[in-house]
Structures are given as structure tokens and as C-alpha cells.
Amino acid sequence: xxxxxxxxxxxxxxxxxxxxxxxxxxxxxxxxxxxxxxxxxxxxxxxxxxxxxxxxxxxxxxxxxxxxxxxxxxxxxxxxxxxxxxxxxxxxxxxxxxxxxxxxxxxxxxxxxxxxxxxxxxxxxxxxxxxxxxxxxxxxxxxxxxxxxxxxxxxxxxxxxxxxxxxxxxxxxxxxxxxxxxxxxxxxxxxxxxxxxxxxxxxxxxxxxxxxxxxxxxxxxxxxxxxxxxxxxxxxxxxxxxxxxxxxxxxxxxxxxxxxxxxxxxxxxxxxxxxxxxxxxxxxxxxxxxxxxxxxxxxxxxxxxxxxxxxxxxxxxxxxxxxxxxxxxxxxxxxxxxxxxxxxxxxxxxxxxxxxxxxxxxxxxxxx
Amino acid sequence: xxxxxxxxxxxxxxxxxxxxxxxxxxxxxxxxxxxxxxxxxxxxxxxxxxxxxxxxxxxxxxxxxxxxxxxxxxxxxxxxxxxxxxxxxxxxxxxxxxxxxxxxxxxxxxxxxxxxxxxxxxxxxxxxxxxxxxxxxxxxxxxxxxxxxxxxxxxxxxxxxxxxxxxxxxxxxxxxxxxxxxxxxxxxxxxxxxxxxxxxxxxxxxxxxxxxxxxxxxxxxxxxxxxxxxxxxxxxxxxxxxxxxxxxxxxxxxxxxxxxxxxxxxxxxxxxxxxxxxxxxxxxxxxxxxxxxxxxxxxxxxxxxxxxxxxxxxxxxxxxxxxxxxxxxxxxxxxxxxxxxxxxxxxxxxxxxxxxxxxxxxxxxxxx
Numbered sequence: 125x126x127x128x129x130x131x132x133x134x135x136x137x138x139x140x141x142x143x144x145x146x147x148x149x150x151x152x153x154x155x156x157x158x159x160x161x162x163x164x165x166x167x168x169x170x171x172x173x174x175x176x177x178x179x180x181x182x183x184x185x186x187x188x189x190x191x192x193x194x195x196x197x198x199x200x201x202x203x204x205x206x207x208x209x210x211x212x213x214x215x216x217x218x219x220x221x222x223x224x225x226x227x228x229x230x231x232x233x234x235x236x237x238x239x240x241x242x243x244x245x246x247x248x249x250x251x252x253x254x255x256x257x258x259x260x261x262x263x264x265x266x267x268x269x270x271x272x273x274x275x276x277x278x279x280x281x282x283x284x285x286x287x288x289x290x291x292x293x294x295x296x297x298x299x300x301x302x303x304x305x306x307x308x309x310x311x312x313x314x315x316x317x318x319x320x321x322x323x324x325x326x327x328x329x330x331x332x333x334x335x336x337x338x339x340x341x342x343x344x345x346x347x348x349x350x351x352x353x354x355x356x357x358x359x360x361x362x363x364x365x366x367x368x369x370x371x372x373x374x375x376x377x378x379x380x381x382x383x384x385x386x387x388x389x390x391x392x393x394x395x396x397x398x399x400x401x402x403x404x405x406x407x408x409x410x411x412x413x414x415x416x417x418x419x420x421x422x423x424x425x426x427x428x429x430x431x432x433x434x435x436x437x438x439x440x441x442x443x444x445x446x447x448x449x450x451x452x453x454x455x456x457x458x459x460x461x462x463x464x465x466x467x468x469x470x471x472x473x474x475x476x477x478x479x480x481x482x483x484x485x486x487x488x489x490x491x492x
Numbered sequence: 493x494x495x496x497x498x499x500x501x502x503x504x505x506x507x508x509x510x511x512x513x514x515x516x517x518x519x520x521x522x523x524x525x526x527x528x529x530x531x532x533x534x535x536x537x538x539x540x541x542x543x544x545x546x547x548x549x550x551x552x553x554x555x556x557x558x559x560x561x562x563x564x565x566x567x568x569x570x571x572x573x574x575x576x577x578x579x580x581x582x583x584x585x586x587x588x589x590x591x592x593x594x595x596x597x598x599x600x601x602x603x604x605x606x607x608x609x610x611x612x613x614x615x616x617x618x619x620x621x622x623x624x625x626x627x628x629x630x631x632x633x634x635x636x637x638x639x640x641x642x643x644x645x646x647x648x649x650x651x652x653x654x655x656x657x658x659x660x661x662x663x664x665x666x667x668x669x670x671x672x673x674x675x676x677x678x679x680x681x682x683x684x685x686x687x688x689x690x691x692x693x694x695x696x697x698x699x700x701x702x703x704x705x706x707x708x709x710x711x712x713x714x715x716x717x718x719x720x721x722x723x724x725x726x727x728x729x730x731x732x733x734x735x736x737x738x739x740x741x742x743x744x745x746x747x748x749x750x751x752x753x754x755x756x757x758x759x760x761x762x763x764x765x766x767x768x769x770x771x772x773x774x775x776x777x778x779x780x781x782x783x784x785x786x787x788x789x790x791x792x793x794x795x796x797x798x799x800x801x802x803x804x805x806x807x808x809x810x811x812x813x814x815x816x817x818x819x820x821x822x823x824x825x826x827x828x829x830x831x832x833x834x835x836x837x838x839x840x841x842x843x844x845x846x847x848x849x850x851x852x853x854x855x856x857x858x859x860x
Contacts, residue, residue: 165808232753395556403772404766440837442627456602470771476860
């Protein structure tokens with residue numbers, strides 16, 4: 125019995141759900157005739173990475189050079205580092221570019237000049253485009269900034285312009301499919317327009333588009349060349365609230381021991397807090413923040429018949445659960461509760477490995 | 493030059509400040525004639541633990557059995573695991589209790605009975621008391637629950653009752669010294685009353701009191717026997733907002749490379765996000781959330797003349813900084829920004845080691 129081996133906070137993984145999530149996205153990409161270049165920062169695992177290969181995935185996205193090195197070790201040789209180049213890591217970048225086909229993200233002439241001076245191997249680069257998310261990237265309308273980057277690459281021996289990259293991170297604030305669709309349409313319009321403007325001079329350029337919500341909700345990506353969602357491999361409660369997945373698609377769950385029970389206030393306390401789940405939160409229908417949703421566990425699988433119980437507070441190692449009447453009746457100290465995370469990327473990042481519902485440990489990157 | 497060695501998000505540590513923070517708390521404890529049993533979950537480091545020994549600290553607090561094992565390896569032999577006992581870890585508990593003087597936290601008869609049946613070595617235990625924080629522990633007024641625990645230990649060969657433990661976690665919601673003082677007085681009253689009620693039958697019992705805000709703000713702890721604050725070793729912006737420390741006492745800071753600069757919106761983007769800082773937030777005077785405060789760095793030290801710049805958003809690896817005019821003027825891609833964290837415990841937990849302002853790497857527990 126799976127839960128009987130668990131003695132501490134443990135990140136469970138339902139492999140069948142992961143495979144279904146990968147298959148669905150791979151099929152979608154295929155139907156749109158775009159490359160699926162999944163973001164591997166979500167799972168950070170060699171083994172899970174290998175599962176993607178069975179669905180034809182050959183190119184990947186990561187968020188740091190160290191993470192790129194980790195996946196290069198396992199044979200991935202077409203890696204996009206989807207983070208504005210950190211010029212301080214030029215040695216690491218040069219070393220890696222000598223081993224694999226590396227694509228980087230650039231968004232200023234200043235960085236281009238530094239790279240042009242210091243790169244020892246040729247790399248492909250995307251220009252990072254912002255279409256309203258406001259995190260980073262060049263505003264889609266700022267053609268001067270784009271041109272000033274291309275002025276450098278046009279004469280560079282090492283910097284090869286391959287197109288435009290964007291991350292529609294503002295879909296994470298949506299609560300319905302419609303606004304996600306609207307954001308997608310805006311990004312699509314902006315990116316396509318950009319391609320049109322530069323295609324004469326750069327006929328080979330590509331458009332790379334990402335974010336799990338829109339890649340999950342939309343169907344036709346044929347105006348792009350590549351999609352790079354990441355979270356879809358696991359999904360989580362945040363994606364459920366966005367309407368990007370069904371709760372049944374969530375492929376990871378925390379398993380945590382109950383360490384205290386408070387009858388009078390209908391709460392139980394688990395060994396499992398901010399250092400395990402992260403402190404990412406979402407909003408309950410009754411307008412309170414929560415940090416994870418309790419699900420039933422039967423026949424070695426979790427089931428989504430929500431018990432109405434949720435983590436209402438986390439401190440470093442404690443989680444305090446607002447428990448339904450049903451949960452209060454059956455919960456005892458020493459039982460294991462299974463809990464869907466709010467943000468699977470952050471929870472997976474915090475945990476040292478996965479335990480599949482078949483009882484197998486799956487190792488992951490130690491992040492160092 | 494310190495910042496010149498930094499190429500990735502790095503947790504800086506000002507050893508002089510750490511030592512001053514330890515000294516101040518040790519002196520306070522001495523003046524009140526109470527034992528300082530510092531909570532080591534904040535720093536999680538053998539080396540930093542050793543610094544406490546110079547101030548007479550012999551007993552420590554940790555938040556998990558694994559963390560207790562880590563410190564036992566470095567010679568600590570009087571360890572309180574200040575987390576409700578997880579009965580599933582009985583083997584680990586027995587193994588550790590055979591090596592060191594272990595004190596545990598109990599809050600139900602049910603757990604007492606399990607422990608009594610399965611402990612192979614005698615351990616001391618505190619009863620965990622709640623005086624309004626509402627996380628976990630027995631309500632201070634619930635003498636029946638306390639008595640039902642003592643019924644078990646009175647006839648147990650392994651469970652040795654040593655007193656009452658409480659954590660005044662509700663001081664973390666305070667914004668001034670006065671409400672912290674009020675909370676302290678309430679806890680003091682409740683705990684002293686409890687001791688009076690049980691001292692006839694248990695003349696040796698002790699009171700253990702904690703939380704950094706009140707241990708920092710109050711001076712007289714003589715009604716307790718032991719204090720167990722943790723965060724004070726580093727302090728952070730959260731403690732500053734509570735008025736528990738001056739900003740000058742904050743002894744850790746993140747150093748992060750600038751990877752992008754957005755002139756029009758006066759923002760810079762750093763390599764440094766939720767996986768480095770954690771996603772803990774606090775509120776700015778202008779009523780927006782923030783995730784870290786930028787400080788000046790000169791002559792190998794950070795300085796608290798706030799530049800009016802702060803992290804306004806974090807995603808997994810990105811931090812977006814709302815930059816003052818001054819910062820916008822001088823900041824360039826490739827520069828390192830130094831940033832005081834909101835919650836040092838969570839930031840330290842997320843980072844793999846410390847770099848002192850003298851350039852020395854300090855290793856810490858890997859948490860596994």
C-alpha cells in the first residue's frame with residue numbers, strides 16, 4: 125500500500141496522468157504543425173524528461189544554464205534557455221554552447237554587444253517580446269529596440285537571429301477560458317505582425333509562444349512555429365482555477381502526515397508547510413486564501429471528489445487544514461493526507477524527488 | 493571585491509551582524525536568568541551553529557528529526573524538536589533519542605499512547621500550548637486535555653514530562669511594539685498560571701517561550717525558564733515591519749545579477765525569483781506587496797540607506813524591481829543588486845549556502 129510507506133511530506137506523481145498530459149499537448153502541437161519545445165523547469169527530472177521523447181519531443185526549454193547542463197547530461201542537445209541572458213555566466217554559456225545546440229533569449233543591444241565580444245561558439249537567439257505581461261522583454265511595438273539588436277547580429281559571427289519568443293504570463297491572472305483566448309489572440313496578432321515585418325530580411329525566422337493556460341485552452345497554434353508550455357506536464361489548482369485543466373488532470377499531489385487534530389475548530393495539522401508546498405496561494409470560492417486542496421485516496425490513486433477540506437495556512441513546516449465534517453470524522457494522527465498543490469512548479473522545485481503511485485522513486489535535479 | 497565573484501543569485505551573510513544578533517539575545521537571556529535554546533531552523537548550518545557556542549549556548553531547537561540528526565552530527569546533544577511529534581517517524585526518533593538528549597513536543601493523549609507503546613529510549617517532552625495563535629497546541633485553558641496527557645506519562649517508563657512550550661506566532665501580525673508587548677503579557681500570564689496549577693505535582697517543570705518579535709522587543713523573561721527564538725540570528729524585513737529589529741540588524745541579503753533594464757517603466761529585472769527568495773511578501777507604505785528591499789553596497793558591506801527600490805513581483809527565477817530614479821541612473825545589465833529578504837528563514841531554506849561579506853562560503857544542510 126502506497127501511503128503506508130510514507131512517513132514525511134512526499135510528492136506523489138501519477139505517471140498515467142503525466143503521460144496523458146504530455147500526449148494531449150504533443151498531439152495538439154502536431155495538429156497545428158508546430159514544434160513542442162516543453163519547458164522542463166516544472167519537473168526538473170531526467171526520467172520525466174525521457175517520457176517526452178516517446179511523444180516525439182526533441183527540443184526543450186529550461187530557465188537557467190545550470191538546468192540546461194543537467195538536461196544536456198541526459199542527452200538533450202537542442203536546448204532553449206528561456207531567461208534573459210545573464211552576461212556574468214558567459215564562461216558557463218560558452219562551455220555549454222560547445223556541447224549542444226543552444227538557443228538564448230536576448231532583449232537589449234547592450235547584452236548583444238557583450239555577447240558578441242565574448243562568445244566563443246555560435247549560438248541561436250530569440251528576441252524576447254513583451255505583449256503586455258510586463259515582466260520583461262521588448263515591447264512588441266518597439267521596433268527600434270529590435271532593430272538595434274539586429275544591427276549587432278547582422279555583423280556578428282556568433283549571434284544567429286532565429287526569431288521572436290514570448291511568454292503570455294498574464295493568462296495566469298485569468299479565471300475563465302474567454303480572457304485567456306483574448307490574450308492569446310492579442311499575442312498571436314502581435315507576433316504574426318512582427319514576423320511579417322521582419323520576414324523579408326530574415327525569411328527563416330520563427331515564432332515561439334508559451335504559457336500553459338493558453339496552450340491548454342486554445343487549439344490552433346499554426347500561426348506560430350513552436351510552443352513552449354511547461355506546467356501542463358503536472359497542472360495544479362492554479363491552472364484549474366484558470367480553467368486550463370480539469371482537476372482530474374493534476375498529476376502531482378503532496379502526501380503529508382497528520383500530526384494534530386483540533387476537534388473544536390474542525391482543523392487538522394499536517395507535517396507539510398511552506399518549505400514543501402511553497403507559499404503560493406489561491407482564492408477559495410468563499411474568498412479566503414488557501415495553499416492546497418485535500419483529495420480522497422483510494423485504490424492507490426487520488427480521486428477528485430473534493431472533501432471540502434483545504435490548507436488554510438502554512439508556516440515553515442506546519443500546514444493547518446480546515447477540515448470538512450467527513451474528514452474530521454475519519455482523520456487520525458498518523459494518517460496521510462493527499463493534497464493538490466496550488467503551483468506545481470514551485471512545489472516540485474521545493475521537493476527532493478517524486479514517488480509514483482506505483483511506488484517508484486523518481487530522482488530530480490538538486491538545483492545546485 | 494565581493495560582488496565581482498558573484499554570477500548567480502547568492503545569499504550574502506554579514507558575520508559581524510550575526511554575531512551581534514546572537515550576543516544581544518544571549519545577553520538578554522542571561523540577564524533574565526533563562527536558558528537561550530535558539531531555533532536553528534533559520535540558519536540550518538553547522539558553522540553558524542558553532543558561533544552560538546561562544547555565547548554559552550548548549551541546547552538548541554529544530555523543526556524536524558532530520559534537522560536534529562544534522563545538528564547531532566556536529567556535536568549538539570541537547571535538542572528540542574519543536575514540532576508536534578510525527579508518530580510515523582518513531583524509528584528515527586528512537587535512533588536519535590539513543591544518541592542525544594532529545595526533547596519532543598506532545599499535544600494529545602493519542603500520540604502519548606503511541607509513543608509509550610513504541611519508544612525504546614526515555615525522552616523528555618513538553619506539552620505544546622496554544623494561547624491564541626491558533627496554529628496547533630492545546631488551548632491553555634483546556635486542563636482536561638493536559639491531564640489526559642499526564643495520565644499517560646505518570647505511568648510511562650519512557651515519557652518524562654518537563655513542562656510547557658508555547659510559540660507566540662501571532663506577534664508576526666503586529667506592526668508595532670505595543671501589540672507585541674500585549675501578546676507577550678497574555679502568554680506570560682497564561683503560562684505562569686499553568687505552571688502554578690501543575691507545580692505541586694511536578695515541581696521541576698519548566699516554561700519554554702518563543703518567537704523572535706517578542707524576544708527582541710521585550711526585556712524581562714524571568715517568568716520563563718527558557719526562550720527559543722530563531723529568526724533573530726538573521727532578522728529580515730518582516731521583523732523590521734514588526735519593529736522587532738532595526739534594518740541595520742538584518743544579517744543576510746540576496747545578491748542578484750541584473751539581466752534587463754526597462755527605462756520607460758523604471759524597472760530592472762534580476763536573476764532571482766521565488767525559488768531563491770521564496771514568495772513571502774510584505775506590504776509597502778504605498779500599500780503594494782513587495783518581495784525584497786534593495787540596499788546600497790559599498791566597501792564590501794550593504795548599507796541601509798534605502799534607495800526606494802523594491803522587488804514588486806517574482807516568478808520562478810525572475811524578480812521585477814521597481815527602481816528609484818537613482819537606481820535607474822546607475823544600474824546596468826550585469827551589475828549585482830543586493831536585496832534584503834522579507835522572510836530570512838524561507839530564503840535561507842531555499843538557498844544552497846551562504847557567502848560571507850569576507851568572501852567565505854558557509855555550507856548548510858541540504859534539507860534531505
